[in-house]
Amino acid sequence: MTTTLTPPELRPAASPIANSLTAGKLPQGAPWMMLGASLLVAAGVFGVVAAGNGSEFNWVGTLVVGAILYIVAIWLFSRIVEGSRRATDRFVTALVTGAFVLAMIPLVSLAITVVTFGLARFDAEFFTSSMRNVTGEGGGALHAIVGTLLMTGTAALISIPIGLMTSIYLVEYGRGRLAQGITFLVDVMTGIPSIVAGLFAYALFAIFWGPGTRTGIAGAVALTVLMIPVVVRSSEEMLKLVPNELREAAYALGVPKWLTIVKVVLPTAIAGITTGIMLAIARVIGETAPLLIAAGFTQSMNYNLFEGRMSSLPVFVYTQYANQGNPPEAYLDRAWAAALTLILIVMALNLIARLVARFFAPKLGR
């Protein structure tokens, strides 16, 4: 019996069949090249204008016109090559990126300005001396730094427990009218102008110690009024995020409600709560008006919250700027240096908040 082996059928040579899933696509670097070209065109136009009437070259105009040119160009080219869906995508991407850049401009410009002006007096003397008996050059802001830390710290000490417990009440216990009322009042308090908080604290202390009383503790109370609603709202949101399953799991193990809150709910939410508290501190540490009214200002060191006026960094900036002496540069330099110090303190607080959040965050994954 013979078997004939049929040779395997030869496949037809792979002919280039058009893949129906492909679509036109702009090359990788095209958007960047288009951006460069748009800017060049704009620069050319403004260069010609500048050369024509002898005026200065218009940088802002170049950037704005270049950006608009780019948005139009990328939309047009993408529409031709890639079709309308991708064109819309590129158009919106360009708009969103533009909005981001626009939002960054004031931020970056502010940081650069404060650093350049602030560095002039950012020296050892600034951090080791007060303004007592200083006219003109020299002097420092130690009294203001100490005042800011003391008053903000006291405000935090008062408002964190109150705020946290309020939010725990609202999330875990509050039902019906009372909870609704508290939520409403907290919302209203969030919108209180800071000067009103200052007047409240001033009036409160004037009742007991007579009008004209300005002390550190009054400033701290004013800051507390501003801080509590922020702490309540942020902690409330964080506590709401804790899944109910975890509470039920704890209840099912026979854990009482208060221990469930202390040992399950709070640890789960602690990272978010810490961030919220740090943001609340950052919000009040830069308050000027309420401290000007409630704590006043002074040129001397004052470590006592309950006796005498107390300076703070924002008020220090304000007074240095408002009451310039001779030479005015010395006063302005001190104001800028104090502003820089304040920004650095807020930055440090935010960094700490991030570290704490990372440290305490619920451990996920392997």
Add this chain to the structure above:
Amino acid sequence: MSKRIEVRDLNVYYSKFLAVEGVSLEIEPRSVTAFIGPSGCGKSTFLRTLNRMHEVIPGARVEGEVLIDGNNLYDADVDPVLVRRQVGMVFQRPNPFPTMSIKENVLAGVKLNNKRISKSDADALVEKSLQGANLWNEVKDRLDRPGSSLSGGQQQRLCIARAIAVSPEVILMDEPCSALDPISTLAIEDLIEELKQDYTIVIVTHNMQQASRVSDRTAFFNIAGTGKPGKLIEYDDTTTIFSNPSVKATEDYVSGRFG
């Protein structure tokens, strides 16, 4: 270490809505009882009344009596916390505490109640509970890893270990396998079989095969329509329910001819 449950004419309300009506049944110690029935018929609600977990939902209340070895759970002076220490619960979705390690999760019932426990006792309890939940061999080398690093099936067994670590008399399981794959389901069913030696177990399940595999007695719940209360239709030995039920609705449901 296990107790008899007796339910007498129990109605469960959510505010004014009557969710479960007129349930009476008896659950023997050291047995597995399965609750089956269509979704929304009140099985889970009824299960949660057995350790007063339904009270977590605002507006939920109960009429009637639940007796555990003759003690009524709904007497005026009863502390729901003490009830839950005797009647443990395992939930549908595994829910280990995310801030705690595997070991801390097992010890959660002890630690969260601020009880002092020596390190050797704690280690012994962790090993005993994890072995009881068939999880010891898989996790003994990584007890300090977070509980959420385990797979879904392991997490569910961790939750069972956590529940038996407080040595309850009764364990309630609310669809413990519905989020798990068949292998993990098998592991948990084997575990239920073992736990039966020591505990009274009540399990809610949508899986009829599971009910017939693991349970000694089965209760069929049904609901007449949306907005109507769920009722206990039939309660009998599992073999009877699945082979020779006395009510037509039960037969239709277990044979898949429902509705």
